[in-house]
Every structure is written in structure tokens, then in C-alpha cells.
Amino acid sequence: MKLVSLSYAFSGNRNLRCFQRFIYDVAIGARPATSMFIPTSSKVRCRIFSNNSHNPDADAEAFSRIVKNRTCTKEFDPSKSVPLETLEKILSLTQRAPSSFNLQPYKAVIVRDEIVKKRVAYCMTDNNIKKVLNASLTLVFASDLKPGQEIDKIMALEREHGLPEQVVKARKFGATVFVGSSNEAEKVVKKTLFSTISQVTQMPTINSSEGWAFKNTMTAAQTFILGCHAYGLATAPMEGFDARRIRDALYIPDRYEIPVVVSVGYPSEEEKPSVRRTTPRLPYEDVFYMDSFDFPAYKSS
Incomplete structure (x- = not known):
């Protein structure tokens, strides 16, 4: 069970709706309580406590041991x-x-x-x-x-899991537009169209x-x-x-x-x-970059 302590001052109805969506997502299990999303324009301060025995340090140590x-x-x-x-x-x-x-x-x-x-x-x-x-x-x-042949099946599962209908519809639309087609000619048209639109606004890249x-x-x-x-x-x-x-x-x-x-x-x-x-790995700074490909990310220690 999650215990939530809040003090907040919302700047508008949009922030209130976002917060309500967050609470709903937690209630149906669609979003963990520890991953709260807050719009940058809101003045929400949220402290979230849990009475479970989750130990991040122990989890990190175990994961590190497995990977290494x-x-x-x-x-x-x-x-x-x-x-x-x-x-x-x-x-x-x-x-x-x-x-x-x-x-x-x-x-x-x-x-x-x-x-x-x-x-x-x-x-x-x-x-x-x-x-x-x-x-x-x-x-x-x-x-x-x-994968377009499986979209309806997946969306039905989302509904059964309690995802709101408007979210299911939005997800289905996105899946249909971006990955639903198996026609390669149609994909080429989409890729060209999206590439053109990306000159004026953000558009995801269409892959093969x-x-x-x-x-x-x-x-x-x-x-x-x-x-x-x-x-x-x-x-x-x-x-x-x-x-x-x-x-x-x-x-x-x-x-x-x-x-x-x-x-x-x-x-x-x-x-x-x-x-x-x-097996050996490349130096850290040869793989990771900070904020720009021009700046290698050197370890702090």
C-alpha cells in the first residue's frame, strides 16, 4: 500500500488533470508511484513513501554483479x-x-x-x-x-488491464500510423512524408x-x-x-x-x-558523451 503526502499549488486546470491522471494510473497499476510525472509549470511538491521492503542499494549491487x-x-x-x-x-x-x-x-x-x-x-x-x-x-x-496484425489483440489486453479507453485509442492510432502497415511502398511514402514534416516539427523516424x-x-x-x-x-x-x-x-x-x-x-x-x-570493453569516454557528441563523458572518479 502506498502512502502519499502532498502539498501543492496548481497553476491551471491542465496541471490538475495531469495530477489526476497520475493518481488514476497509480491506482490501476499503469504507473509506479515512484515515477510521478509533474509538468514543469506546476508547483507540486510530492513526497511518496512506501511500506514495502524495497532496497535500491541491494538491487543495484545484485544487478551489477549479474552484468559484470x-x-x-x-x-x-x-x-x-x-x-x-x-x-x-x-x-x-x-x-x-x-x-x-x-x-x-x-x-x-x-x-x-x-x-x-x-x-x-x-x-x-x-x-x-x-x-x-x-x-x-x-x-x-x-x-x-x-506487427500490425496484432494491434487489436494488444489493445484488447490493455482494456482488460484497466487502461482508460481514450488512452487505448490514442495508443492504437499511434501504433497503426507508425508500425501498422506491412506494405513497404506505404512505408516509403510515410518515411518521406515524416522526414519532410520533421523540418518544421518533431517527428519520429520510420524504420524498416x-x-x-x-x-x-x-x-x-x-x-x-x-x-x-x-x-x-x-x-x-x-x-x-x-x-x-x-x-x-x-x-x-x-x-x-x-x-x-x-x-x-x-x-x-x-x-x-x-x-x-x-572480454574487454572500450574506454568509458570512447562510448559515452555529455550533452553533445563533441564532449566525451569522463568518469568523475
């Missing part, structure tokens, strides 16, 4: 299997990954059967064949190139169907990979495969493309955390 210790496993122990219960927990967490308009434009095929493993393994490049054969399971992520779907799928894939490591499992994300052959082997429809394949299991003795090393 994650490596791509080269050798799996074929004698060990991932419990189905553990896999289901990780997959449920994977579904919490963000996606544009909440369309969740991806599917994933879980490959566990030994015969199916062999079919998929021989769609991989040489170095990846053994990973698929020895891993407990492999997840094949498939990006939906025609594959580019958009891949971006949204990879947020789920990364969530899955980190979830596996949180449960003590090893992973091997791979791009070296023949996507056409995998689609045929797993009966994946042509409307889906495969951006990544992730093998999961337990590391062999040679790959145990005590002996495997993390």
Missing part, C-alpha cells in the same frame, strides 16, 4: 538440464521487456528435444553447432515483420519493418540473457546461423525474421566462472 559476471559461454555441460520451472520463471520475466506501443513483436521457440536440437544445430555455423547440441536448451527469437522488429526483439533477448545469469545459468547468444534453414526446421512463418539465437545451460568445467574471463 556475464560472459558468452563456449562450452556447455551436456549432462545438466535446466529445470522447466526455472525456465518458465525466466521467460515470464522476459515478457516484462519494453516494446514500442507495447506491441511485443516477437515470438521465441524453445528447443529442448534432442532431435530438434540436431536439426537446429546443423543450421548454425561451425563454431556454434556444438553449443546448440550440448546446451540444455536453445531459444530462437523470431521478430514479427507484420525488420529494423523496428529487431530493435524491439533485442530488448527481450537481453532481458532473457540477464535473467538466465541471475538464475545461475550460462548463455551463448549467436548470430552465426542460416535463418532460412532455421525457419524451415522449426516451421516458423515467413512473416518472422530471426535476429538472434541463445543457447542456455550450465558451463563445462573449463567454462566455470572461476576460470573464464570477461
Whole structure:
């Protein structure tokens, strides 16, 4: 239960409506109470307290440990299997990954059967064949190139979840305009139109169907990979495969493309955390910039 203490002075009805929307979103679970949005023109001061036992420091430490210790496993122990219960927990967490308009434009095929493993393994490049054969399971992520076909289904779920009808309609309109079409000619027209309009006002960039779907799928894939490591499992994300052959082997429809394949299991003795090393990364200031691409962001300590 959330306890909210407020003192406020609103400058107009718009701010009051925004605040009312915030309270409503918290009530239906659409917005966490700790993520309050306040217009810059309002003079709202809000202190939000929670009686739960959430510990940000402990969460940050656990997340840091998971990320820093994650490596791509080269050798799996074929004698060990991932419990189905553990896999289901990780997959449920994977579904919490963000996606544009909440369309969740991806599917994933879980490959566990030994015969199916062999079919998929021989769609991989040489170095990846053994990973698929020895891993407990492999997840094949498939990006939906025609996500517009799922818009009505997703919007129905939003209504069931309690999202206000006007918000559902606005989200459906945005999803239909920006990603709803599977016609490439129409996408070219939209891209040209949006590019022209962006000369006078802000307009989002229209990506190709594959580019958009891949971006949204990879947020789920990364969530899955980190979830596996949180449960003590090893992973091997791979791009070296023949996507056409995998689609045929797993009966994946042509409307889906495969951006990544992730093998999961337990590391062999040679790959145990005590002996495997993390790969190096570029210097911090070579990757991050402060306010402008002209200014590298150097660490403060």
C-alpha cells in the first residue's frame, strides 16, 4: 500500500488533470508511484513513501554483479538440464521487456528435444553447432515483420488491464500510423512524408519493418540473457546461423525474421566462472558523451 503526502499549488486546470491522471494510473497499476510525472509549470511538491521492503542499494549491487559476471559461454555441460520451472520463471520475466506501443513483436521457440536440437544445430555455423547440441536448451527469437496484425489483440489486453479507453485509442492510432502497415511502398511514402514534416516539427523516424522488429526483439533477448545469469545459468547468444534453414526446421512463418539465437545451460568445467574471463570493453569516454557528441563523458572518479 502506498502512502502519499502532498502539498501543492496548481497553476491551471491542465496541471490538475495531469495530477489526476497520475493518481488514476497509480491506482490501476499503469504507473509506479515512484515515477510521478509533474509538468514543469506546476508547483507540486510530492513526497511518496512506501511500506514495502524495497532496497535500491541491494538491487543495484545484485544487478551489477549479474552484468559484470556475464560472459558468452563456449562450452556447455551436456549432462545438466535446466529445470522447466526455472525456465518458465525466466521467460515470464522476459515478457516484462519494453516494446514500442507495447506491441511485443516477437515470438521465441524453445528447443529442448534432442532431435530438434540436431536439426537446429546443423543450421548454425561451425563454431556454434556444438553449443546448440550440448546446451540444455536453445531459444530462437523470431521478430514479427507484420506487427500490425496484432494491434487489436494488444489493445484488447490493455482494456482488460484497466487502461482508460481514450488512452487505448490514442495508443492504437499511434501504433497503426507508425508500425501498422506491412506494405513497404506505404512505408516509403510515410518515411518521406515524416522526414519532410520533421523540418518544421518533431517527428519520429520510420524504420524498416525488420529494423523496428529487431530493435524491439533485442530488448527481450537481453532481458532473457540477464535473467538466465541471475538464475545461475550460462548463455551463448549467436548470430552465426542460416535463418532460412532455421525457419524451415522449426516451421516458423515467413512473416518472422530471426535476429538472434541463445543457447542456455550450465558451463563445462573449463567454462566455470572461476576460470573464464570477461572480454574487454572500450574506454568509458570512447562510448559515452555529455550533452553533445563533441564532449566525451569522463568518469568523475
